[in-house]
Amino acid sequence: MDRIVGIETEYGCLLSEEEPHVNSELWPAKVKNYLFRKADAGTIDLHYRDYEEPPGNGGFLLNGGRLYLDMGHIEYASPECLHLHDLVTYELAGDDLLQSSLVALGAEGRVSFIKNNVDHHTGATFGCHENYLMKREAQFTPPILGTLLTFLATRQIFTGAGRVGQSNPLAFDFEPPRPEAQVNFQLSQRADHIVNDIYQWVQFNRAIINARDEPLADYRKYRRLHLLIGDSNMSPYANALKIGTTA
Known part of the structure; x- marks a missing residue:
């Protein structure tokens, strides 16, 4: 590629019937807090980035990407890349990061982050x-x-x-x-x-x-x-x- 490219992915959150916390916005926040406050996966924002991005809403990851909350969804932004292989690799790293977090929190059987773009229950859409x-x-x-x-x-x-x-x-x-x-x-x-x-x-x-x-x-x-x-x-x-x- 002859230009810098990056990709952002908003994940849906799916809870099983065994999950006692039925609020799907709870787990994105728990995973975000785990990554920045316990797993030391990056540096959390200490100041406002925007009106809707208060301190602690997200931060930069050690791989150069960002992870943050956006309207109840957890969103992963890849690092800026010049090579296509790097971009595809870092995009997949976002999937692995979220899955490994659920495993570490003991929630992999009850909570899933879904890489889709439509909520079939509400009709809402979230993007790539x-x-x-x-x-x-x-x-x-x-x-x-x-x-x-x-x-x-x-x-x-x-x-x-x-x-x-x-x-x-x-x-x-x-x-x-x-x-x-x-x-x-x-x-x-x-x-x-x-x-x-x-x-x-x-x-x-x-x-x-x-x-x-x-x-x-x-x-x-x-x-x-x-x-x-x-x-x-x-x-x-x-x-x-x-x-x-x-x-």
Whole structure:
């Protein structure tokens, strides 16, 4: 790859019937506290990073990634990588980190972190976000991005994680959506929740490309291409194709 790339994964939390603590937001916090306060897996944040990221909400890991809580989910962000093999390896390391934490806490039979993108009970979605470093002078306009949008929309054919059933989320203006024909299987879990092509918000009116200008680097030289459309993949081959063909 000729650019810095990173990937973020939000995990669902599934509790068994034997788990006495039925609040699914409890275990993400317990695992986060275990990793930073007992396992010494990294350095926890001591100060506010943002309005919704108070001290202790997460921190940097020893492998250069980050782990934090986001709207009740535990989220793992890979280190910034220049090589595709490194990125795929570090992304898998996030899975291993969470699983080993559950084993250490004696909860592996009662609690699972699920690498999916849809809550089938509530219809909520949580994401896999891709980040690509771009030069500031690169044209970031709809005409220029048209080819990229076409590729990203069809990329789901070989990188989609698949799902059973469908979701019909409310439209951005909060009007009830028109009923659609029943769909039994889809190639992508996120497709139902992507309703725009380019937009700046992350949680509402989700777009294929998030246009928020937050480079996390020298803004005079760089910008960050932030993609919301991708599914979380269990297969390292799908991850390699997803990132490699886009970068």
